[in-house]
Every structure is written in structure tokens, then in C-alpha cells.
Amino acid sequence: MELHWYPGHMAKAARELKDRLKLVDAVLEVIDARIPASSRHPAPLGQERPLVRVLLLGRADLAEPRWTRAWVRHFQAQGLPAVAADLRQHSWVPRVRRLLRRRRDPGGFGRPRGPAGAGGRPVARVLVAGLPNVGKSTAINALAGRAKAGTGARAGVTRRVQWLAAGEGLELLDSPGLLWPEATRGQKALYLAVAGLVPDDAFDVREAAAAFLTEMGQRYRDRLAARYGEDCTGAGEAMLAAVARRMGMWLPGGKPDLDRAAVAVLQDFRTGRLGRLTLELPPEA
Numbered sequence: 658m659e660l661h662w663y664p665g666h667m668a669k670a671a672r673e674l675k676d677r678l679k680l681v682d683a684v685l686e687v688i689d690a691r692i693p694a695s696s697r698h699p700a701p702l703g704q705e706r707p708l709v710r711v712l713l714l715g716r717a718d719l720a721e722p723r724w725t726r727a728w729v730r731h732f733q734a735q736g737l738p739a740v741a742a743d744l745r746q747h748s749w750v751p752r753v754r755r756l757l758r759r760r761r762d763p764g765g766f767g768r769p770r771g772p773a774g775a776g777g778r779p780v781a782r783v784l785v786a787g788l789p790n791v792g793k794s795t796a797i798n799a800l801a802g803r804a805k806a807g808t809g810a811r812a813g814v815t816r817r818v819q820w821l822a823a824g825e826g827l828e829l830l831d832s833p834g835l836l837w838p839e840a841t842r843g844q845k846a847l848y849l850a851v852a853g854l855v856p857d858d859a860f861d862v863r864e865a866a867a868a869f870l871t872e873m874g875q876r877y878r879d880r881l882a883a884r885y886g887e888d889c890t891g892a893g894e895a896m897l898a899a900v901a902r903r904m905g906m907w908l909p910g911g912k913p914d915l916d917r918a919a920v921a922v923l924q925d926f927r928t929g930r931l932g933r934l935t936l937e938l939p940p941e942a
Contacts, residue, residue: 658847658868661840662859670833673818680782681830683709683757687787687796690720690741693728694937695848696788698835709781711738711756715792718743724935724942731939744795754800754827757783782820782828788854789834797821797829847872848936853927857920863897866919869926870896873934880931897922 689696693714712732717725725741732739738756742749758781787793801823818832834854841849849855850865871892873881881889881896889899894915900906900922901913908914925931 658850658860658864659840659842660846660849660855660860662855663836663838667833667835668838670818671835674784674830674832674835677818677830678784681708681784682781683711683759683783685711685713685753685757685783685785685796687713687715687744687785687791687793689788689791689852689854690714690717690725690728691935692848692852692937693732693939695845696791696852696854698786698788699837709757709759711740711753713744713749713753713796714739714741715744715796717741719929719933721933721935724938727939727942731941744792744799747799750799754825757781758826780826780828782830783823784830784832786832787834788836788849790854791834793831793834797823797831800827800829851923851926851936853923857923862923863894863915863919866922867893867897870900870922873931877931877934880934884925884931 686697714720714725714728720741729739729741740749740753740756785793785797801821818830821829821831823829836855846860847865847868850857850860851869870881870889874890874892874896885896885900886903889896889903891899897915897918898913901915901918904918904921906914906917906921926934
């Protein structure tokens, strides 16, 4: 499988961010707890500077808890503070705010400016980074305590770079989700597609769902049987046909509707109807 989605607004945002990174004190990178490796950008922004860095593993409510804990330990062993959370619940916010306000360099944070710096309190300026549709806007709204960034269940909702005040000495730099201009192939492309981190019109939905079912049949056979029936076996489109029969999706003439079945399979994974699943395990697992 191959993905190549790099629209114009994403290229423009990447250029703008390079100019604004000199104003940033910390980076909050939001990733997907179900695919922690694939949902990280291969070239983190501002990596040439000694910035405070924090990883936020969103959608932890959809991932297997034992593997999420293992991933947190893995990142912490690399010197990266990591917090796993259901981003819609805000119990994670105080801890992340404390981590972001740590001072990495002797100069500390920038001068007070705007409402967050009233009374002479320094402002920590934080870049919130991540791939499209990974949950950055949801995280920003939770940190700010109110709706400041637009959210949606599809990639590409945020389309411009903007500063957002988050109160209590915190200022957030929101930006569109950034991918990379090069094509992505193989299992990583599959995981980005099934997790919804690229738009569904950027890949072949039937191909992705068939490949996903094939892999799940080897790893989570019981989950598939519970949702789609015991005859959801084999590989590829044969499994999609079983899903279509189970869910009553038919084309004229009595043939299984594989396209509708493919959409249903991806939605089942993304919404947790297949249970809590982690597709990627940490290297030491």
C-alpha cells in the first residue's frame, strides 16, 4: 500500500512554522496510542534546539492498556516524558501543563506578553505538533479550558498557523497536521490509513480494509469472530465479503457490497467497536 498526501496548505504551514520556531519554548507532540511509532513525524520540528519535549498519547481509551503502559515506559527510557490519555477527559491536563512549563535552558521562558503574562509571570510558548486528525485541536481546547481550535473527525480541519492563549502562563502555537512530502509505503501507510490520519479519499479504502482484516485475522481472530462471525476467515476480499454478508450489505443481483463493508470495517476500528486494539508494540515487547 502507498500513501502520498501533501496538500498546499500543509506545505505552506511547514514554511511558516520554521519562521516561528525561534519563539517556541516547548513542543507538545500528540500521537495515536494505537500506532505510537507510525504516528510520530520522522523529523520533529525544532529538534536542533534544546526545547522541552512532551509526548501525549491520545486515544488511549481505544488502545490496549498494557501496551500503552509499555509505550510510555519506552519513551520515558529515551528521556521523553510521555502521558497517555483519552483527550476528551481532562484529568491529564494538569500534569501536561506542569511538564510543559519545565525550563530546559538557563534563559528560561520568554518575556511576559498578553493576558497570560499579566503580573510579570513568564509565558511558556508551546508548539502543539502532530499528524493530521491525531487530536491536536482537542488537546489544545482541553489545555485552554474552552473551545479555541476547530475539531472534526477527518484529517485537515486546521489549515493555518495561529497563536492561542491558554491562560496560566501558557501560550499555544496551533498548526495544521503535518505529514511529509515523500510517499509512505507498506505497513506504516496501512496504519495511517486505518487510523484515519489521512483522508479516506487519499487511499484505496477497500485495499486498506482488506489488508487490515488479513492482519487482524492473524492477531485478533476472536475480535473479528465476535463482530463479523466465524466465517470471517482467510484473507483479503474474502474476509470483506464475510463482513458484507454479516452486516446485510448487498449489491443488486445478490453480490456482497465490498466497498460498504470496507468503510464499515475502518469505522469499527476507529470508534472502538472491535474493542481496544494496539497495532504497534514497543521494540522491547
